[in-house]
Amino acid sequence: MIKNNPCATDSTAASLSETDRPNPLVGTWDTPHETPPFDKIRLEDYEPAFDVAIEESRREIDAILNCKEEPTFENTIEKLERNGSLLDRISGLFFNLLEADTSDEMQQIAERVQEKLVKLENDISLDERLFDRVRRVHENHPALEPDAEKLLEDCYRGFTRSGAALPDKEKELYREYSKELSALTLKFGQNILAATNAYTLNITDERVVAELPESVRESMAEDARAHHRTGWTVTLHAPSFVPFMRYSSHRILKEQIWRAYNSRALGGAYDNTKIVRRIAELRLKVANLLGYKCYADYVLEHRMAEKTDTVNHFLEELLTTTKDYADRDYRTIADYARAHGLAGEVMPWDFAYYSEKYKDEKYALNDQLLKPYFELEHVKRGVFLLAHKLYGLNFTPAPSIPVYHPDVTAYEVTDENGRFMAVLYLDFFPRASKRGGAWMTEFRGTRIEHGKETRPLVSLVMNFTKPTETTPSLLTYDEVETFLHEFGHSLHGMLGEGRYELQTGTNVYRDFVELPSQLMENWATEKEFLDLWAEDYRTGEKIPSELIEALVRAKNYLSAYYHVRQLSFGMLDMAWHTLTTPYAGSVEEFDRRAMAPTQVLPVAGGTSMSVGFSHIFAGGYAAGYYGYKWAEVLEADAFALFREKGIFNREVADRFRRELLSKGGTAHPMTLYVNFRGHKPETRALIEKMGLGK
Numbered sequence: 001m002i003k004n005n006p007c008a009t010d011s012t013a014a015s016l017s018e019t020d021r022p023n024p025l026v027g028t029w030d031t032p033h034e035t036p037p038f039d040k041i042r043l044e045d046y047e048p049a050f051d052v053a054i055e056e057s058r059r060e061i062d063a064i065l066n067c068k069e070e071p072t073f074e075n076t077i078e079k080l081e082r083n084g085s086l087l088d089r090i091s092g093l094f095f096n097l098l099e100a101d102t103s104d105e106m107q108q109i110a111e112r113v114q115e116k117l118v119k120l121e122n123d124i125s126l127d128e129r130l131f132d133r134v135r136r137v138h139e140n141h142p143a144l145e146p147d148a149e150k151l152l153e154d155c156y157r158g159f160t161r162s163g164a165a166l167p168d169k170e171k172e173l174y175r176e177y178s179k180e181l182s183a184l185t186l187k188f189g190q191n192i193l194a195a196t197n198a199y200t201l202n203i204t205d206e207r208v209v210a211e212l213p214e215s216v217r218e219s220m221a222e223d224a225r226a227h228h229r230t231g232w233t234v235t236l237h238a239p240s241f242v243p244f245m246r247y248s249s250h251r252i253l254k255e256q257i258w259r260a261y262n263s264r265a266l267g268g269a270y271d272n273t274k275i276v277r278r279i280a281e282l283r284l285k286v287a288n289l290l291g292y293k294c295y296a297d298y299v300l301e302h303r304m305a306e307k308t309d310t311v312n313h314f315l316e317e318l319l320t321t322t323k324d325y326a327d328r329d330y331r332t333i334a335d336y337a338r339a340h341g342l343a344g345e346v347m348p349w350d351f352a353y354y355s356e357k358y359k360d361e362k363y364a365l366n367d368q369l370l371k372p373y374f375e376l377e378h379v380k381r382g383v384f385l386l387a388h389k390l391y392g393l394n395f396t397p398a399p400s401i402p403v404y405h406p407d408v409t410a411y412e413v414t415d416e417n418g419r420f421m422a423v424l425y426l427d428f429f430p431r432a433s434k435r436g437g438a439w440m441t442e443f444r445g446t447r448i449e450h451g452k453e454t455r456p457l458v459s460l461v462m463n464f465t466k467p468t469e470t471t472p473s474l475l476t477y478d479e480v481e482t483f484l485h486e487f488g489h490s491l492h493g494m495l496g497e498g499r500y501e502l503q504t505g506t507n508v509y510r511d512f513v514e515l516p517s518q519l520m521e522n523w524a525t526e527k528e529f530l531d532l533w534a535e536d537y538r539t540g541e542k543i544p545s546e547l548i549e550a551l552v553r554a555k556n557y558l559s560a561y562y563h564v565r566q567l568s569f570g571m572l573d574m575a576w577h578t579l580t581t582p583y584a585g586s587v588e589e590f591d592r593r594a595m596a597p598t599q600v601l602p603v604a605g606g607t608s609m610s611v612g613f614s615h616i617f618a619g620g621y622a623a624g625y626y627g628y629k630w631a632e633v634l635e636a637d638a639f640a641l642f643r644e645k646g647i648f649n650r651e652v653a654d655r656f657r658r659e660l661l662s663k664g665g666t667a668h669p670m671t672l673y674v675n676f677r678g679h680k681p682e683t684r685a686l687i688e689k690m691g692l693g694k
Helices: 043-065 073-082 085-100 104-125 128-139 146-161 168-198 214-226 238-247 251-262 273-289 295-300 308-339 348-363 367-373 376-391 477-494 515-525 545-553 559-577 587-598 627-645 650-661 669-677 684-689
Strands: 200-203 232-235 394-397 409-414 420-427 439-444 447-449 452-454 457-461
Touching (some): 043 104, 043 128, 200 214, 232 238, 238 251, 251 348, 308 348, 367 545, 376 394, 376 477, 420 477, 439 477, 457 477, 515 545, 515 650, 627 669
Antiparallel strands (some): 200 232, 394 409, 409 420, 439 457
């Protein structure tokens, strides 16, 4: 049972530098809710603090091993779960900030520290004496509470899945493989960030940008100034890349930018091709060592899907049902483009432009019409209001809580009875030190120890359109959905209850974790919700009913195309992780073959999805990307109950909170889902929601 091990400890705030200044990372945090003292932490504090915490974790493990009493749940399993609280605290800060506010020096520290952490984890998981104690408890223990029973089972399986039962020679191989894997996944992410930051396209001819919406031009001018240039700059960060592709008619420039984005880390100084092949090979080696035919078999044993065949059948069933509709979506846009003067095929760099124009013409809807009603502060108010109406939560700005960057704001979260639930950090805007995308994470989870409850510190990190000198941050509809999605993850964290941090909040099966987040997206097209907060930031006028109606009509616009696009990513993931022999060929060719059944747009050579696929090569979604679609089936079925009873129905919300959000990983997720919904979900719920076949 290896994690960044939480546990109680009487760590001491010793001085770790040559000065008399104590290291704030290992001392008591005299801050509101014991939040991290970001204003006192320096970069040079991390590595010595990690060293202290690693040694403390080893002492705690030695205490378990040297216990003279017969192994019990309390003196072995529970103490293992609590092991390493200081290390967990430091890791929770460092690795989250490594993604959200990194630097060259921080990445160098990460490479050194990661090696030490992998060694510690292997020393624990491969220790025969420790595994023997766990095994004895597993084989002979009295009746336990359900959460403790599951913790024991997870602990035992965690050891066996980490090589504890291997012969000594194979244990050493496991050590070598896991050490190299850790270093490569870290390097993969660093390469993507560096490659993203390395590319810019500067435009000095005003005629090229004249057709773009004013807000897009302003953002491009801001980016130009940030790069010490005149004119207008396009970067590969989503708030810059996406609107240029959507609104510019300049095909040559768009092809250049599209190719740059889709070939990041494909060759050059930040090449990920060898890393991709080696990560896949090492994962296969680990799986084979542990007795599995492929890495997917190893991963899926501990997922709702359980088997590789189940996932492949699931993806193929969805593809068979929807591929013709996706092709029809493409033909609709291609016919429209040709009718409006495009010669030849609609290529990938054309699709966003013509699909936006078609949506505007057919549905009288585009992002420029919607954005005035989606001013960031208004959206935030709406999201907070939704959480209040569903779960009684209140969000109070907390300027006394230190934050890690000036862009970040902190909130105290309480329930309707005044109970403190969490601290929520919001970090909205892109910067060179932040990786792309959007995510929820925790600096600290939920647990109860010695009768004292520790509540979570939750962080939402996004890359939304930045304000300019004259315009506030105005979100696209997609960004509103993203906010709701990540906020759903945060609710899972903030509403978690339980004794063991390993089981609370988002510590659930990977193909279950997306249910709360994807469920929240449903409210983005609900008039009853939008009417509460969506108003023109310039006039205060509410969003017009006809605009909401257009939004609802367009809700399933290109739904099959985007659905199949997601399936293509899931199939690529499974292709890498169902390999039974190492792959030494072209990564670009591997991508093309794996994604061929899902191909809708024409193939453009010289690009690769895999070399930028952070979810599976630098994140936790290896053999798990299908989980987004798996969770969509769950949430389509779940939201049908809200729609039936009322989108703000407290009885349904309370049941969702009680049976799912608060329970975390204390039981099998299908059990939790059936307890909430009364039946198992079916894939047809998703197909019906997408409006296909009507």
